[in-house]
Amino acid sequence: MAFITANWNPLGEAFYRKTELYEMCWNLKDGLRDSLVAAAPYGGPIALLREPLRRSPSSRPQLEIYSASGVSIASFPWKSGPVVQLGWTVSDELLCIQEDGSVLIYDLFGSFKRHFSMGQEVMHSQVLEAKVFHSPYGTGVAIVTASSRFTLATNIDDLKLRRLPEVPGLQGKPTSWVVLSQDRQTKVLMSNGPELYILDNTSCTAVVPPGLSPQAGSIAHMSVSFSYKYLALFTDTGHMWTGLSHLQEKLSEVDTKKTTPPKQMVWCRRPRSQQPSVVLMWDRLLMVVGASQDTIQFKQLTPQVLIDRLVYRQFYPLAIEVCRYLKIPDYQGVSRVLKHWASCKVQQKDLSDEAIARAVCVKVGDSPGVSYSDIAAKAYECGRTELAIKLLDSEARSGEQVPLLLKMKRSQLALSKAVESGDTDLVYTVVTYLKNEMNRGDFFMTLRNQPVALSLYRQFCKLQEQETLKDLYNQDDDHQELANYYVTASYREKRLDSRLSLLQSAVDEYNKAKNEFSAKATEEEMRLLRIQRKLDERKGAGLLGLSLQATMEALLALGLHKQAEQLYRDFRVPDKRFWWLKLKSLAEKEEWEELEKFSRSKKSPIGYLAFVEICMKSNNKHEAKKYVSKVTPEQRVKAHLAVGDLEGAADAAIERKSDSELAAVLARCPASDRQLLDRLNRAAATAAKK
Amino acid sequence: MAHSARTDCPELPDFFLLKRLARDQLIYLLEQLPGKKDLFIEADLMSPLDRIANVSTLKQHEVDKLYKVEYKPIVSTSDQLCFLIRPRIPTVKWICDVANADKAAGRFRRYKIIFTPQKFYACDAVLEEQGIIGDVTTDEWSFYLLPLDDDIISLELPEFFRDNFLAGDQRWVRTAGSALHLLHSLYGPFSKVYGIGRCSKMAYESWREQVEEGEQKARQAEIGKVFLIDRDVDFVTPLCSQVVYEGLVDDIFKIKCACVEFGPDVTSSDKSIKVMLNSQDRVFNEIRNEHFSNVFGFLSQKARNLQTSYDKRRGMDIKQMKTFVSEELKGLKQEHRLLSLHIGACESIMKKKTKQDFQELLKTEHSLLEGFEIRESISYIEEHINRQVSMIESLRLLCLLSITENGLLPKDYRSLKAQYLQSYGVDHLLTFANLRQLGLLVEQQPGETLTVMESTVGKLVNDRTAGKLSDAFSSLAKKSNFRALSRKLNLVPKSDEEYDLRVPRDMAYIFSGAYVPLSCKLIEQVLERDGWTGLEEVTRLLNGHEFAVTGSTGADSKAKNDAQRIILVMFLGGCTFSEISALRFLGRERGCKFIVVTTAITNSSRLLEALLDNLV
Structure with missing residues (x-):
């Protein structure tokens, strides 16, 4: 057995050893020299592009994608323009930023997905340098152009280009720069000779790192930590400053005694202390500098990200196992895996629509959070319309099916699905779409079979398109509705002749609808309008458009009794209504003599209590009393009460022996009138006995 | 007052949160248009907005001038215009006119439209058609719910009623679903949902869908049960004259957003005063649910008590006086002010309503509800028209007659309609067409045809395709069956018994003991039975569409807490103050509390005015 500390080497007070975790399987003849390299974080894939600026069409550079352990995943010749920078997105997509500002996106298997441009102005003045950065908003791209302007996009999936303000005195590219994500804003920190600037949306501000020694010199290199919390600056005199990235606090300053800027400078954690440190690399020297601070924990690699990474590599079964093992809720875990799997499945060209649809349905089932319409949309994208329709059938929410059905020009089906969803707004969307797409006849026929859509469209037409x-x-x-339409239209019409002709159309339609009542009422209205016009011409009465009742009222008010009575006869106005009208009119004008004459003209169809009350309303007790005696016995008590004649009321009530009437009089009787009270109470007692 | 209230009623949840959420979102939206801007507000949003954010809040977020939308050319000099509107086509069109006029004048401005509570596709369509979709930015302010009081929340969407029930336009159903979703996510999970009516069912489904789409967080429920009801399930109740104080004040003075304007006849000065009517007003809170006949007595008692409190001052030493002034006087003065206002209102109401006319009107209504002396009632209505008492009131009585009698005899229908048209104009032909479509005022069909049609329609209505019935067809199905319902549910108490209105014994006190509101009776029955079992005949008479669903979280045993006695009742198409009073009474009787959510507060005149189609 070898001596256990044999491979440990001293480093200051500490010891270190080197262990090989795994061997890179790649076989790089020329190493990484003259190549653009980008490694995705957390042991993600590595992209490599050799001699990116080689412009001869005869020898195209090769773009290679390797796994973290060097297994080749994809390799193909680069046919597009010169590339200045490679980078990976948070979802393992490869970004290739070209000199002309266009950014091409590939998946990790090397298939092209899409591209976008960093803006018009970049086309004219090439990209000098570019950086890919990550923030809570997604993956971003920042570039600096030959005209020394920065442009950045914070999230390439929701592309909003921002051109940052000009930097005073900057020519060509800056000495060094980094992208910062702070306070929900993306900024650029850059140095140009001795100057240091912060660029945000609207301004370019000169800044000074706190506590940086004046003799430290210009900043030659800079690096920001993954969380954007810490910043390291390296000056041309070999000083290294570390601090918080918002430049309000210094952590440390070290003189490295190296005046050449390092090739690479990155933030890391030292294994034992977990302390944030900076690693600097020169050709033959590696230096680790600690920044005394509390522990920082990077929690970026969440289980979610891990599963995504498995999914991007199409390791579906493994991903599902991991989800189950980690007990990740279905809609975040298994469902996401299945969704991705299904989107991939529908692209399998060698399988029939039937087979794919069946496979998808069996596996996905009704897992929460997996949308069949999304899968169907993918199928449609790959040109498999029939498959898309099959998949849509499994979509439980009918509303979700509509947009794709419209896209696939299955508009009738879209309409019924929209109606089924109960979302009126969606129905309306489809209706508008159909209106523009179909000829009028077909459009109406389609609506006819969909009452909900039809009533909705009617509503719209009422406000927007009467015709x-x-x-x-x-x-x-629909003659009834057509007639109603003409009636409505007639009231909007100012000119009488047009109004009459619209009403005539209404009459015709009402007749067709066998609605005799309305036809007759409309005819009468036409007759009335003509009479009104005549009267207006002769007497200047201003009657046009009034109701029959209002016309008679106006005529009476003008003293045109004959004309009012003519209308009363012509339109067979019920006696009662006319009597009420005339009664009120005469009382209002205080024509008491006329009123009395009127009361005697024939037996009043509305009785005489009305006369009593109407006079009292005009505060004319004298006139009111004239009619009390003419009132029927049933109303006599009321009449006496109305004119304030308590004695009379009491007499009438006692005579009629009605307890409710007696009570009514009692209620009005003042407590002071003992005699009357007694009389009433006695009568009430007798009435009650009966 | 005289109520034997149970003391174990649970506490209501705090709905202030709804206001805060709405306010914060509005501020966020205003800040999306940085810099000074003029704000144009749709007229009927003014009061609701005022309850959420006052003028100074708006000014803090750089609103310069405030205007009401008036469909006229504007005079603003601001470079930025913000419009806060309902998603209505005429308003959007007006904004297009404003923008196009600016364009023609070579004037450049930024326009932002904030739709509340949501935007409809039709609005975008109009913007596009008028060629300004590229010139405006749009946003949605999801201000679904305005708490009007501790137990009343309104969507403030009066047009819900006409759009949904008359025009068959279901665009607001999703809005109702979203409102329910908001309440569910803040105060749920609900353990039980009951409902009746087509719209209720759709709103329920829309809500379920939104629940499924979103994440569910486990939380302690504050509201346990929900009851959804369509306004067209019960048209009788809102057509009756209101006689409970709050309802009566609404009928006479028109309460708007829990605020009423008392005119000079009430304030006994030359000024009008705006008063908030809610539980904060201690005087009002004690009389709002009382039958009007008790209110005056109560107020005078209160006045005497107040006098006694004031009188305490006599014989106080300086120290006591100091305490009195600092602690009691302000409260007393406040109470004094409110008391005199309500006494004023009462006097004004008495002047109008205690007259013979009103008594006779109520008598006629009661006869109609009981089904007695129908000929007399018809004569009364005829006289009502003859005397030209009121366009709306006559219509109301006609509708009440039609619903309670399952339609008018053809002879009566034609003669009354003719009288009405001659009086108020032939354009009301359209109004009558609307009323017929809703089943509010119909002509009885000769017996034979009706039964055939009815059985066909009846079958179809039970079918899932019921939604696809054409309007004409479904109007035939809208037989009110009021008499049969009234017998089944015992809605009209026997009239020979004395009813002491000071000691209400059931919800009928709301209508002087003559009628238990159908809507509230249904709620009571369903809650008692925990579903519709045993009410099959009733639901058949109401055309079905009933449901009762146990929530997914209903199983947990802890659910038997106070929340189960907090019941949210959502009225789709509006509810009246009388119904709210009835539910408050029911709550006190049963030891539970009701929260009323409604698309708007309604009453007979609002309901009928929404159906008018006269254009003059």
């Missing part, structure tokens, strides 16, 4: 409404009713031979 369409008419067409709708016409097509359905």
Whole structure:
């Protein structure tokens, strides 16, 4: 057995040893020289592009993707433009940032997924340097161009390009720079000679790291920790400053006595103390510098991320096992794996639609959080419409099926699914879509079979397209609604002739609908309108548009009794209503003599209590009393009470021996009138005995 | 007052949280348009908004000037305009006009539309059609629920009723589902959900869907049970004259967002005063649920007590006086002020309502509910029209007659309708068409055809495809069956017994002992039976669509806590203050508490005005 401490070497007061975890299986002839390299965090894949700037079409550079242990996953010749930077997203997608500002995205198996551009202005002035960074918002890209301008996108999945403000005095690329994610903002920290600047959306601010010795010189290199909490700066005099990245606190400053900037400088944790430290690497020297601070824990590699990584590598069974082992809730764990599996499955070209649909349904079942419509959308994306429709059948929420059905031009089906979902807004979306897509006849026919959609569209038309409404009713031979439509339209019409012709149309339709009542009422309205016009012309009465009742009222108010009575006869107004009307009108004008004449013109169909009350309403007790005697016995008590004649009321009530009437009089009788009270009480007692 | 209240009623959950959530979201949305901006607010959002964020809060978030949406050209000089509106097409169109007018004048401004509680696709369609979709940004303020009081929450969506029940436009159903979802996630999980009505069922389903989509957090429930009810299950109750104080105040003075404006006749000054009517008002809180006949007596007693409290001042030494002034006087003064307002209101109501006319009106209503002396009632209604008492009131009586009698005889229907049209204009033909469609005012069909149609429709209604019935068809199915329901559920107590309104013995006190509101009776019965078992005949008469579902968390044994005695009742299409009073009474009797969630507070005139289609 070998001596146990044999492979330990001293380093200051501590000892270290080197152990090989695993051997890289790759076979790199030229090492990593002249290559762009990007390794995904947490032992993710490694991408390699040799001689990225080689421009001759005859010898294209090769893009290679390896696993963390060097197993080749993909390799293909790079046919696109010169690449300045490679990087990995949080979901293991490879970003290739080209000199012209376009960014190409590949999955870890090397298949091209999509591309985007970092903006128009970049095209004209090449990308000098680029960085890929990660934040809680996703993966971002930052570039600096030959015209010394920075552009960045915080999340490439929700692309919003931001061009940062100009940096005073900067020509070409800066000496060094990093991207910071602080206070929900993405910023760039950069040095240009002795100056240090923070760039955010709107401003470029000069900053000074606290406690950095004045003789320390210009900043030649910088590095920020994974959590964006710590910052390390290396100056051209060999000083290394560490501190918090918002530049408000210094942690340490060390003179490394090395004046050449390191090739690489990164943050790490020292194994035993868990203390954040900076590792600097020169050609033949590695240096670890501690920054005295409390423990920092990186908790970035959550089980979620782990499962995603297994899924991206298509290790589905393993991923499911891990989910079960870690007891991750289904919708975060197994369901996510299944969703990804299914999206992959529908792309299998060698299987029939039937087989795939069956396989997906069997495996996915009704796992929570797996949307069949998402899987179907994937199938449609790969050109398998029939498969997509089959998969949609398994989607329980009908609303979810609609957008894809529309996309696949299955609009009728989309409409019924939308109606089934009960989401009116969705129905409306489909209706509008259909309206633009179909010819009018077909569109109406489709709606006819979907009452919910139809009533919704009607509502819209009522507010937006009156004419369409008419067409709708016409097509359905809905005469009743058509008639109502004409009535509505007539009231919007100012000119009398047009109004009359609309009403005539309404009459015709009501007749077709066998609605005689409404037809007659509408005809009467036309007749009334004509009479009103005539009266307006002759007497300037301002009657047009009033109801029959209001017309008569207005005529009476103007003293045009003859004309009012003509209407009363012509339109067969019930006697009672006319009497009430005339009664009120005369009382309002205080034409008491006329009123009396009227009361004698024939036997009042509304009785005479009305006369009593109406006079009292005008505070004319004198006139009111004239009618008390004419009131029927049943109403006599009320009449006496109305004019305030208690004695009379009492007499009438006693005579009628009605206990309710006696009670009514009693209630009004003042306590001071003992005599009357006694009389009433006696009568009430006798009435009660009976 | 005289109520023998049970003392074990559970405490209500605190709904202040709803206001805070709404406020925070609004502020967030306003900050999405940084810088000074003018804010245009839809007229009927003014009061609800005022309950959430006052003017100074808005100003803090850089709102410069506030305007009411008036569908006129605007005068704002601001470079940024923000519109806070309901998702209504006419309003969106007006905004398009504003933006297009700016364009024509070569004026550049930023526009932001905040739709509340949600945006509809139709709004986008209008923006697109008018060519300004690229010029505006839109947002949604999910302000679904406005707590009006400790136990009343309103969606403040009066149009829900007409859109859903008359126009067959179900766009608000999801809104109701979302409102329920919000309550569920804050105060749930609900262990039991009951309901009746097509819209209720759809709202329930929309809510379930949203629950399934979201994450569920285990929490202690504060609300245990939920009852959903469609307004068209019971049209009788909202058509009756209200005689309980709060309802009466609403009928006469119109309560808006729990606030009423008392005019000079009440305040006995030349000014109008706006008063908040809720449980914070101690005087109001004691009389709101009382039958009006008791209110005046109570108030005068209260006035005497107040006088006694004031009188305590006599014979106090300086120290006592100091304590009195600092501790009691303010409260007494406040109470004094409220007392005199309510006494004023009472006097004003008495002037209007204790007259012979009102008594006769109530008598007619009671006859209709009981089904006695129908000919007399018809004459009364005819006279009501002849005397031109009130356009809406006449219509209300006609509807009440039709529902209680299962439609009018053709002869009566035609003659009353003709009288009405001659009085108030032929354009009311459209109003009558609406009322017919809703089953509120119909003509009896000759016996034979009806039964055939009825059985066909009846079968279809039970079928799952019921939703696809055309309007005309379903209106035939809308037979009210009130008389049969009234017998089954004992809605009309025997009239020969004295009913002491000071000591209510059942919910009928709400209507002077003449009628137990159908809606509330259904709630009582279902809660008592824990479902619809035994009510099969009733649900058949109501056209079905009933459901009772036990929640997924209903199984846990701890659920037998106070929360199970907190019952949320959601009225889709509006509820009246009388119904709320009835439920409060029921709660006191049963040792539970009801929270009423409604799409809006309604009463007979609001309900009917929503169905008018006269255009003049």
